[in-house]
Amino acid sequence: MSSSFAFDPSPLQDICVAVDEPKNAVFVNGKFCKNPNLTVADDFLFQGINIPRDTNNNVGSFVTTVAVDQLPGLNTLGISLARIDYAPYGGLNPPHIHPRATEVIMCVEGELYVGFVLSNQLGNRLVTKVLKPGDTAAVAISSLSSQNPGVITVANAVFGSKPPINPDVLTKAFQVDKKVIDNLQSQFWYNNNS
Amino acid sequence: MSSSFAFDPSPLQDICVAVDEPKNAVFVNGKFCKNPNLTVADDFLFQGINIPRDTNNNVGSFVTTVAVDQLPGLNTLGISLARIDYAPYGGLNPPHIHPRATEVIMCVEGELYVGFVLSNQLGNRLVTKVLKPGDTAAVAISSLSSQNPGVITVANAVFGSKPPINPDVLTKAFQVDKKVIDNLQSQFWYNNNS
Amino acid sequence: MSSSFAFDPSPLQDICVAVDEPKNAVFVNGKFCKNPNLTVADDFLFQGINIPRDTNNNVGSFVTTVAVDQLPGLNTLGISLARIDYAPYGGLNPPHIHPRATEVIMCVEGELYVGFVLSNQLGNRLVTKVLKPGDTAAVAISSLSSQNPGVITVANAVFGSKPPINPDVLTKAFQVDKKVIDNLQSQFWYNNNS
Amino acid sequence: MSSSFAFDPSPLQDICVAVDEPKNAVFVNGKFCKNPNLTVADDFLFQGINIPRDTNNNVGSFVTTVAVDQLPGLNTLGISLARIDYAPYGGLNPPHIHPRATEVIMCVEGELYVGFVLSNQLGNRLVTKVLKPGDTAAVAISSLSSQNPGVITVANAVFGSKPPINPDVLTKAFQVDKKVIDNLQSQFWYNNNS
Amino acid sequence: MSSSFAFDPSPLQDICVAVDEPKNAVFVNGKFCKNPNLTVADDFLFQGINIPRDTNNNVGSFVTTVAVDQLPGLNTLGISLARIDYAPYGGLNPPHIHPRATEVIMCVEGELYVGFVLSNQLGNRLVTKVLKPGDTAAVAISSLSSQNPGVITVANAVFGSKPPINPDVLTKAFQVDKKVIDNLQSQFWYNNNS
Amino acid sequence: MSSSFAFDPSPLQDICVAVDEPKNAVFVNGKFCKNPNLTVADDFLFQGINIPRDTNNNVGSFVTTVAVDQLPGLNTLGISLARIDYAPYGGLNPPHIHPRATEVIMCVEGELYVGFVLSNQLGNRLVTKVLKPGDTAAVAISSLSSQNPGVITVANAVFGSKPPINPDVLTKAFQVDKKVIDNLQSQFWYNNNS
Incomplete structure (x- = not known):
């Protein structure tokens, strides 16, 4: 299992809108910046996080990520968002890890059983909570402390x-x-x- | 699953030998330092990493960690070690994650099948390698980029x-x-x- | 004007629930941690971010912060949230700075005129956008890249x-x-x- | 107002003298490095910080910055300087913020009324001091904790x-x-x- | 030779004036903070950097450091200053290392032969420069990128x-x-x- | 003497195998990444650290470094290794500094007199220890907290x-x-x- 730890780059100028790496160059860690004078307001805009997603799949959930690949203005800012749609009665976002981020989850609608497991040193203790009553499909918004949380x-x-x-x-x-x-x-x- | 990311504290003086938190205080993130004038050379010494460990257990391996709890002089240094003993023919260190460290493994003796799995974005690709021929029980030394890798x-x-x-x-x-x-x-x- | 820059502490253990500094101690940079074995699930829970706030004040808005002082489990995690309620027709969150964080804003309800001004080197360019149509009072959720953004x-x-x-x-x-x-x-x- | 926070890149080699981004590439966060074997001592030299500047303008002051754009050898070093000339009797450097740096000011000549305002959480307290008597035009040297403080x-x-x-x-x-x-x-x- | 590398703590509040560790506590990495409501403007003031120092010693120089031990308001700010007085004709600040800082030197008076040696990988190249003509005793001001550069x-x-x-x-x-x-x-x- | 301090880049994706900078580009701080889909298991493998080295030279020792230049998969991981072979009776690794890393040394074979000197503030105290008895040539493995410790x-x-x-x-x-x-x-x- 990939155990890379991570940290986001920090800006050295006001803005660094991500662009695909320039012609004749290859991948770098992170992204290149657009010339700041050519940036436009839409570089900082992502639309549609309010649109419900189809959760008709094996696990009954769908994650919509708003990270640097979706919102280039997030480049070097060290933050991202995600919307999680859950199918009614039993939709779940399966156990997972964000190798490059911490997370805060806010339940917008419905009721969510959430939790995390501590490491071996703390006996793999499970910490859980049921968030917010409601009997419809749940929707959660998650904030992550990386522009590319993985x-x-x-x-x-x-x-x-x-x-x-x-x-x-x-x-x-x-x-x-x-x-x-x-x-x-x-x-x-x-x-x-x- | 705990998704905490992490980074080690950085020294603000030459040495900061870890001590149990003082009387009347509680836990802090990291450790307190011993008065530097009271430190001794043994604060920087861990002995016995050369001693083979018993691997007679379910998974056929045993990990000896040399992190800040075992070697207090590592405090604030951002590095630690581990020795892994494997039982002959099939001892394994089960799939795991170090939430606060990267790792480099050196096979000292025997033959090891090692690997890691990439994240969802890269299709959960498995990267593996067989390290070093040998037919005895294997021993590996691992370096980790944290004083408390977890x-x-x-x-x-x-x-x-x-x-x-x-x-x-x-x-x-x-x-x-x-x-x-x-x-x-x-x-x-x-x-x-x- | 305070020009302090900042960064959040990084965990050296799975969790570090903030507690008031122990008796006989004074302020430290950041917070002390609760003994991890004494933490409970409620240390990681904040309730009531769904409750509308009164915006009947000079600027016509109210900010509800969910940072380390409100949610002690955020300690060392480098992230926080805020809810901003705006009065209908002209409520505003006046020009401000977060000296220790970047921010992503999501308009949940209503229509928001948002923007930021670049620094002197980029000619104090103003970048603005009107977020989401709607004619009721607006509500926004903001994610901030610090446990104590200021x-x-x-x-x-x-x-x-x-x-x-x-x-x-x-x-x-x-x-x-x-x-x-x-x-x-x-x-x-x-x-x-x- | 731009609320970006910041941190300087850290060197991965002894020196990384900034050069304009190479042909066929675009902006990156920070700067590219000159081939270390082609660096010369002048890459690390800025001349003229001793020369008084004209302060005959609206605010009666002039700031001479010595950051990475003026002194390419500062690249990746996380530090910069500035000289501030003040007109006699009332020259001022208007209220400002350095979004990517802390600052220490040393009054070289004259008398300066200096101060900073704390954030909302601390009641916007103003902390001020009059630095050094003298009745000529004042000169101050400022050190900033970034190669590009903004x-x-x-x-x-x-x-x-x-x-x-x-x-x-x-x-x-x-x-x-x-x-x-x-x-x-x-x-x-x-x-x-x- | 101590090879510790380092980084300064970053503030989690506007100010964190250093105080001696509280009674019943021991050393921590860095310093404790004064209660912000008890801080005074003098916590942010160091006086006397303009006073010439006696350089009548073996090496013909004297370094006056303004770091966190001398100026407690520097705590968590990641910056410090030093004044170096040199005896006329041959005063020198002997070859040294700052294990926790980079440095920018400004020659205020006199003429200084300054330089640094690159690491083994770059062939121990010496980079030197003579700063500013003048034949009196020289004075230099140095800015360092740490509150405790060492x-x-x-x-x-x-x-x-x-x-x-x-x-x-x-x-x-x-x-x-x-x-x-x-x-x-x-x-x-x-x-x-x- | 070069006093640069340092820190390693942190990954923004699972892996970033170092490649020579692309055609038409020049040096950057750190390395470029290979396209992750083109990486192979050998990018993460270094062979031969078990081979004894010739120590017939002035100082009677030889250091084999396994850093990012030797093992490109270490790029952005913040860790490296070294093997040190010592000639019998008096081989030594002369006093040195790693400007960008801390170090943990493990004596694999033989007996080593090791130590470090603290900074001026702590009176240049020497801390030493004789590691492990044995009368053959010694071999040590050293872990360093940087991909390019210098x-x-x-x-x-x-x-x-x-x-x-x-x-x-x-x-x-x-x-x-x-x-x-x-x-x-x-x-x-x-x-x-x-």
């Missing part, structure tokens, strides 16, 4: 990697019959958030 | 948290029969690394 | 400081008749956001 | 932005008659520091 | 450490006759800057 | 710079007869670590 959906990374992890490793790590691992690795792993 | 063993955090995660959530997230989840949650989750 | 309302800091700035300085800086400055300094400066 | 002159940003801020917004924010705002917005805003 | 005078650290470094080590490292090392280690090492 | 060998930087430091400066700084300095500057300075 996401690793645990089940997808462990059982749906390409190529697959050696099944003997997973059989021992998860302490189950190898058939369970084979079955898990042969599933289609839907990705509700990339 | 570790989250994925299987333990997902199936062995206390209290357990709601099994319906895991049933849907892992797309298996609920009996598989019940079985996984009822196991004893050995922790080879805390 | 705010400096420009007019209040310049004309309502305690004690007042020497009026001759302001007369020259703003290039107006001294009576205008005297008048501005004698007003009551309502603070919609502290 | 400056936002408050009056210019609020009343002299291009295009102007909606006068109704300012009328309400400053709680004055709209004529005062119209008058302020129609002035010529001299910029003593860019 | 200093290691190379000759003092290598030959004047307490206890001394094993002379056989130095004999081999400096490739000289052991008598030269014995002689160097038996000298009195005047420290012009602590 | 090294400045003190004797080489002071007496072997190119061009040489003015000998009168060194005569006074080291308080020895000028002949000793002339002799030191005329030596061949072997560099065991670049």
Whole structure:
């Protein structure tokens, strides 16, 4: 599992609107900036976070990310947003990690069972809470402390990697019959958030 | 799953040997420093990383951490070490995350199948390598970019948290029969690394 | 005007719930942590961000901050939220600075005229946008990249400081008749956001 | 008002003398480096900070900045300097903010009334001091904790932005008659520091 | 030789005037803050940087540091100053390192031969410059990018450490006759800057 | 002596394998990234750290660095390794500084006399320890908290710079007869670590 830690670049000028890397150059860590005199107000605008998304999929949820790839004006600002739509009765955003961000979640509508698990040193304690009553489909807005927070959906990374992890490793790590691992690795792993 | 990101404190003096927080105070982020004039050379010494550890456990491996709790002179230095002993033929250090560090692994003895999985955005690609031939039990030394890197063993955090995660959530997230989840949650989750 | 720049502390453990500094200690930069074994789920919960606020004041707006003082679990996480309620037809959040944060604003309801001014080097260019049609009172949610972003309302800091700035300085800086400055300094400066 | 916070890049090699971005590339956050083998001692030299500047302008002061644009060897070093010349009897450097730096001011000659205003949370307290007696024109040297500290002159940003801020917004924010705002917005805003 | 690298803490509030650690507490990395409501303008003032210092010592120079120990208001600001007085004709500030800061030097009076040596990777290239003509004693003002930059005078650290470094080590490292090392280690090492 | 302080870039994506700067571009601080889809497992592999090195040189030691130039996958990860081989009976790694890293040393074989000198503020105290008995040639593995830690060998930087430091400066700084300095500057300075 990728264990990279991270931090966002810090601005050295007022604004640094992200552009695709220039012709004849290759990838850099982060993004290049548009000439500040050529920036326009729309470089700082993302529209449509109010539009409900289709949650008719395996996990019953959909994540709409507003990070630097969607909103180039976020470049070097160290912050991003996401909207999560949940299907009524049982939609879930599966266990995941943001390798480059912390997160604050606000429940806008509906009722959400949320939580996080602490590390080994603290005994893998689970901290949970049910957020806000309501019986419709829930919607949450999440703020993340990075312009490119990343996401690793645990089940997808462990059982749906390409190529697959050696099944003997997973059989021992998860302490189950190898058939369970084979079955898990042969599933289609839907990705509700990339 | 805990998604905290992290960074180590940076020194504001030559040395800051960690001490337990003083009487009448409580926890702080990081550690307090010993009076520099009272520090001794042994504050900067950890002994016994050369001693083989017993790997006779469920996963066939044992991690010996040399971080700030074991070596107080590491305080504010942003670095730590670990020794991993593997049982011959199949010892493994199960899939895990270091929420506050990157890592470089050096195989000292034996042969190791190592790898990491990239995040959703890069399609959960698995990158692997077999390190160094040898047919005895393997030993690896790992350097970590934090004085307190932390570790989250994925299987333990997902199936062995206390209290357990709601099994319906895991049933849907892992797309298996609920009996598989019940079985996984009822196991004893050995922790080879805390 | 305070020109401090800033950055949030980074965690050295999974969680560091803020507590008042212990007896016999004084202020530190940031906060002390609760013993992690004594933390409860409510340390990570803030309730009531959905409740409309009274905007019947001089500027016609009210800011509800959810930062480390309101939500102690945010300590060391480098992120916070705010809700801004605006009175219908002309409520405004006056020109201000967050000395320790960047910000992303999401208009939840109504229509907002928003903008920012670039620095001297870029000619004090004003970048504006009208967010979302609607004719009711507007509500916005703001995410900030600090657990304690701070705010400096420009007019209040310049004309309502305690004690007042020497009026001759302001007369020259703003290039107006001294009576205008005297008048501005004698007003009551309502603070919609502290 | 631009609320960007900031931090300077940190060197990954001994020196990184700034050069204009290479042909076929566009702006990046920060600067490119000269090939270290082609650097010369003059890349690290700025001359003329001892030369008095003309302060015959609206505010009676002139700021000479020695930042990365003037001294390319400062690139990645996180520090810069400025000289401020003040006209005798009443020259002033108007209220301003450095969005990417803290500052220490040393009065070399003359007498300076200096101060800063704290944020809303601390009641916009004004902290002032008169530095050093003397009755000639004053000269100050300022050290700033960034290679590109930036400056936002408050009056210019609020009343002299291009295009102007909606006068109704300012009328309400400053709680004055709209004529005062119209008058302020129609002035010529001299910029003593860019 | 101490190779600690460093970074200054960043403020989480407007001001954090350093105070001695509270009763019943011990050293922390950095300083505790005074209650902001008890701070006074003098916490931000250092007087006397204009007073010439006596340079009648072995190296013919004297360094007056204005860092967090001398000016408590610098706490968390990441910047400091120093004045260096040089004796006429040959006063020198011996080769040294600031383990926690970069530096910009401004020659106020006299003529200074200044320089720095690059690291092994760049062939230990020496970069020098003679600053400003004049034949009187020179005075320089130095800005440093840390509130506690530290200093290691190379000759003092290598030959004047307490206890001394094993002379056989130095004999081999400096490739000289052991008598030269014995002689160097038996000298009195005047420290012009602590 | 170069006093640059440093910090490593932080990733904004999972991986950023270093490549030479692209055609038509020049040096940047740090490295460019390979297109992540073109990376291969070997980008993350360095082989041969187990091979003993020849220590038949003036100082009787050889340093094998595994930093970003040798292992491009380390780019943006903030960590590196080194192997140090010492000749039997008296091999030494001469006094040096890592301007951009802290270090943890593990003695794998043999016996090592190690230490560091504190800064002037702490009286240049020497802290030493003899690591692990053994009478063969020693081997140590060192972990460094930077992808490009750099090294400045003190004797080489002071007496072997190119061009040489003015000998009168060194005569006074080291308080020895000028002949000793002339002799030191005329030596061949072997560099065991670049």
